[in-house]
Amino acid sequence: MKNKTLAAWLTFLGGPLGLHRFYLFGLSDLVGWLLPLPTGLGVYGIQRALAFGQDDALSWILIPMLGFTVASCALNAIIYGLKTPEKWNAQFNPEADPEANAGATQWPTIGAIVLSLLMGTTVLMSSIVFSFQRYFEYQVEQARLISQ
Structure with missing residues (x-):
């Protein structure tokens, strides 16, 4: 039986790697195999920003991919x-009793919900702010080039 508490924690902690999808839908789940792609690209964007500085335009696109993936998993x-x-x-235990304990909401489940809300909101807002900041800095730089 698929446990709701375990699924919530796997989604929060290992969601960007697709672990929750493999737990809930099996190893043949395509979305589970595709989730590490934007996560890896976002990590690569962070590495590019560290290597080439904050003016690297490609990292502006790649870093928010990680943030939006983490936020969607939260x-x-x-x-x-x-x-x-x-x-x-x-949905996940159709052979079980509708009131089976695997689907019960317990304190660890609530902990996963609260942490997902806190971290997901923080990461989402940070990704949006980073994207807009980089976009407006780029616009200001282009305006300077035009005005010269």
Whole structure:
């Protein structure tokens, strides 16, 4: 049986690597195999920014990919954690009783929800701010070049 608490924690901690998808849907899940792609590209963007400085235009695009992937996984963890036991068991444990303990919301589940909300919001807002800051800095630089 698929446990809701474990799924919420896997989504929060290992979501960008697709671990929750493999747990819930098996190793043949295509989304689980594709999730590490934007995560890896975002990490590569951070490495580029460290190597080439903050003026590297490619890192402006790559770094938010990591942030948006982490934020979307945090949102998924919240959604999984807030599912009622009946809906959870109907979707992931169809052979079990609708009130089975695997779909119950317990304190560790609530901890995963709270941390996902805190971290997901922080990462999402940071990614948006980083993207807009880089965009406007680029626009100012282009305006300077035009005005000369």
